[in-house]
Amino acid sequence: MSERWKLGWLESYNAYTGEPERFVYRPGDDEHTRICVRGENCDEDARRIVASVNACLGTPTETLEAGVVVVPVEVAREYVESHRVPPTPNAAENQRRIERAIAATQRLDEHLAAALSRLQQNGGARR
Incomplete structure (x- = not known):
């Protein structure tokens, strides 16, 4: 240099x-x-x-x-x-809630995809 x-x-x-x-x-x-x-x-x-x-x-x-x-x-x-934001007293609980909400959203997406697949297989008719 x-x-x-x-x-x-x-x-x-x-x-x-x-x-x-x-x-x-x-x-x-x-x-x-x-x-x-x-x-x-x-x-x-x-x-x-x-x-x-x-x-x-x-x-x-x-x-x-x-x-x-x-x-x-x-x-x-x-x-x-x-610029780091210090953790709040409830930060750990908030993180757990966020993780649970993400997991619930993923399960809902899986159920909806399965329901759509069944609907398409059945030609739109319900059995």
Whole structure:
């Protein structure tokens, strides 16, 4: 995995245009790989670039190009845990009632299917 990108400390101005500029770089590369950000919002834009590139480290480019959202497992776990509903005192009883209702519905479906089958076999007439 590549090293994380960083925001350059020094604010500078373009020698030709006088525009403010800020550098974003990845330490460890030969002569640092750099991105020059220019314009009025260069500080904000440079910070966004650093945050975006670092957030995407380790995600294949094809995944990013496909527009797939990738959430780290730890972040997903924290989200699930923070939204977990604590069990209520009657949770176990409610679960048992739900299971009994499901079983009764399944038995009813079986009886109805058997009755329909008998009706079809008898040509609609009852014996």
